[in-house]
Amino acid sequence: MDVFDEELLKFWRSLEEHQVVYIMVSGVDTNLNGYQRSTEDIDIWIEDTLENRKKLRSALFVYGMGDYQIIEQMQFLPGWTDFNLKNGTRLDIMTSMKGLENFTILDCLAVSQIAEIDGVKIPFLHINQLITN
Numbered sequence: 001m002d003v004f005d006e007e008l009l010k011f012w013r014s015l016e017e018h019q020v021v022y023i024m025v026s027g028v029d030t031n032l033n034g035y036q037r038s039t040e041d042i043d044i045w046i047e048d049t050l051e052n053r054k055k056l057r058s059a060l061f062v063y064g065m066g067d068y069q070i071i072e073q074m075q076f077l078p079g080w081t082d083f084n085l086k087n088g089t090r091l092d093i094m095t096s097m098k099g100l101e102n103f104t105i106l107d108c109l110a111v112s113q114i115a116e117i118d119g120v121k122i123p124f125l126h127i128n129q130l131i132t133n
Helices: 008-016 027-033 050-063 105-111 127-132
Strands: 022-025 043-048 081-086 090-094 113-117 122-126
Touching: 008 050, 008 122, 022 105, 043 050, 043 105
Parallel strands: 022 122, 043 090
Antiparallel strands: 022 043, 081 090, 113 122
């Protein structure tokens, strides 16, 4: 996956502009941590609050994916509730992380790495938490 892809950058920029609390996890996270893993989707872990879900809804709308009111209350099931970005990349949204039940997303954000690509800041899971996961 090309992390410099314009559609990915637009998506991440929209998350940043709407102040969505999230962390990149899984394959892209592995790559951003300096290891190679082939992946064709992106996975994000979001803070599961109504306020953050509203921010996510707005970010997706501004990005151009439509306005999905259901995002504010739906249950996100990894691998089952996904969306397609405008370039066809599958987006998987999670509200919890297996293996990290003893950590909140805010705990993980406090030690996360931040990649800056084309001026967009992208938080990704710390390697130690990635291994635990």
